[in-house]
Amino acid sequence: DSGVTQTPKHLITATGQRVTLRCSPRSGDLSVYWYQQSLDQGLQFLIQYYNGEERAKGNILERFSAQQFPDLHSELNLSSLELGDSALYFCASSEGQANEQFFGPGTRLTVL
Amino acid sequence: AQSVTQPDIHITVSEGASLELRCNYSYGATPYLFWYVQSPGQGLQLLLKYFSGDTLVQGIKGFEAEFKRSQSSFNLRKPSVHWSDAAEYFCAVGAREYGNKLVFGAGTILRVKS
Numbered sequence: 001d002s003g004v005t006q007t008p009k010h011l012i013t014a015t016g017q018r019v020t021l022r023c024s025p026r027s028g029d030l031s032v033y034w035y036q037q038s039l040d041q042g043l044q045f046l047i048q049y050y051n052g053e054e055r056a057k058g059n060i061l062e063r064f065s066a067q068q069f070p071d072l073h074s075e076l077n078l079s080s081l082e083l084g085d086s087a088l089y090f091c092a093s094s095e096g097q098a099n100e101q102f103f104g105p106g107t108r109l110t111v112l
Numbered sequence: 113a114q115s116v117t118q119p120d121i122h123i124t125v126s127e128g129a130s131l132e133l134r135c136n137y138s139y140g141a142t143p144y145l146f147w148y149v150q151s152p153g154q155g156l157q158l159l160l161k162y163f164s165g166d167t168l169v170q171g172i173k174g175f176e177a178e179f180k181r182s183q184s185s186f187n188l189r190k191p192s193v194h195w196s197d198a199a200e201y202f203c204a205v206g207a208r209e210y211g212n213k214l215v216f217g218a219g220t221i222l223r224v225k226s
Binding site: 002004031033035042043044045048055056058090092094097098099100101102103104105106 | 146148154155156161163202204208210214217219
């Protein structure tokens, strides 16, 4: 158990819908990262927040957005969902900005 | 562009045999290097990390890795594999200059035969 929690574990929805994935970092960690794992793209970095502020952006679609709240939990919002958005979404956290990242169990999103 | 190559998609070893998983990276900055393991349906567990210093690093579950700057490699090794080591292994690279995001290799699936 890494100490990073993600909810929900599974999510099944339809095309065009919007979903929110939630992540709670390890106690004391200020950085939160979101990654997408799919069969064709592998593990891809989406976005990073540090203490509430966006710090780095990767291959994140405009339909996707994220935020980190004052209690340091983070949410990833996915809208206008397409079949290709079906993937495993991981959250990771680290103490600072140059430390090892600890991953949560992931949320498996299925878009039908 | 930053990239990580794991040349072996699948590797099969016998239980008790030694293991080496290869990882090569291309990075324009001083890298941090990691190995993660993922069991089916599970998240990623950190096996070991290299930030600086001794280029041979020890990790959990008896794994070790050696950083070779001249070869841009960070290969993972284990002297004697156990059946429970069957999983998918990912090499990852990060750097402060790139905001500490991790770039992952495509993964190597390890099968252990008894």
